[in-house]
Amino acid sequence: MARLSVNVDHVATVRQARLGVDPDPVSAAFLAELGGASGITVHLREDRRHIQDRDLALLKRTTKGELNLEMAATVEMQKIALEVKPDLVTLVPEKREELTTEGGLEVRTQIDLIKKFINPLSVAGIKVNLFINPDPDSIKAAHKIGADGVELHTGGYANKKGRERELELRRIQDSAVLTKRLKLSVHAGHGLDFGNIREVADIREITEFAIGFSIVARSLYVGMENAVREMKRLIG
Numbered sequence: 001m002a003r004l005s006v007n008v009d010h011v012a013t014v015r016q017a018r019l020g021v022d023p024d025p026v027s028a029a030f031l032a033e034l035g036g037a038s039g040i041t042v043h044l045r046e047d048r049r050h051i052q053d054r055d056l057a058l059l060k061r062t063t064k065g066e067l068n069l070e071m072a073a074t075v076e077m078q079k080i081a082l083e084v085k086p087d088l089v090t091l092v093p094e095k096r097e098e099l100t101t102e103g104g105l106e107v108r109t110q111i112d113l114i115k116k117f118i119n120p121l122s123v124a125g126i127k128v129n130l131f132i133n134p135d136p137d138s139i140k141a142a143h144k145i146g147a148d149g150v151e152l153h154t155g156g157y158a159n160k161k162g163r164e165r166e167l168e169l170r171r172i173q174d175s176a177v178l179t180k181r182l183k184l185s186v187h188a189g190h191g192l193d194f195g196n197i198r199e200v201a202d203i204r205e206i207t208e209f210a211i212g213f214s215i216v217a218r219s220l221y222v223g224m225e226n227a228v229r230e231m232k233r234l235i236g
């Protein structure tokens with residue numbers, strides 16, 4: 001069964017609405033792990049719109065499973081990652097004006113640049129995944145870069161319907177097979193929810209899902225532990 005890393009960014013979004021201390025993403029992460037999450041994901045954005053440096057530092061000390069830091073490939077973030085040393089860094093593209101991460105990282109034209117960027121992280125023992133669109137060229141580029149794995153962008157699948165969704169699912173499946181063949185780890189995420197997870201969870205090559213918004217939203221009604229348990233049941 002694939003692992004589930006719960007993204008608690010949007011617990012911090014609510015807290016930042018009033019710039020106070022509640023609700024605390026660190027407490028939410030604790031409850032997510034109680035509900036069976038195998039790890040916690042946070043995206044420390046340049047503009048600090050939700051997760052703060054303090055959250056990351058505390059999560060490093062309190063997360064029992066894998067701590068995954070999503071970040072842009074900037075000098076500032078590289079320094080923070082080297083200080084905090086999460087288990088995994090997932091490099092994502094970042095635009096200030098976007099509501100959430102829009103597309104995958106453009107890896108095909110930046111092989112040398114990304115290779116150079118991830119080298120100190122790898123030397124420090126941090127695994128590095130690249131968040132990419134599910135296409136063969138991006139996967140081959142991730143392999144050339146020497147990343148530990150990829151996170152396949154499932155947003156296209158999540159936002160489509162009918163035949164288009166089926167095609168997108170097939171793209172993800174083919175991408176997962178190719179990624180595994182290249183001996184990279186295969187994660188997937190973005191836009192996954194209680195209604196669309198089943199079909200992607202059937203793709204055996206995917207070993208981990210990063211899911212945030214839908215679980216945080218459901219937790220408002222049923223609590224974080226129950227929301228995570230429910231998602232795990234659907235993945236299983």
Ligand code: PXP
Pocket residue numbers: 007009043070090092100101131151188189190191192210211212213214
């Ligand atoms: N994976 C990556 C790389 C992301 O940027 C995000 C959103 O922060 C997620 C997974 C989680 O997406 P969602 O909140 O839609 O579940």
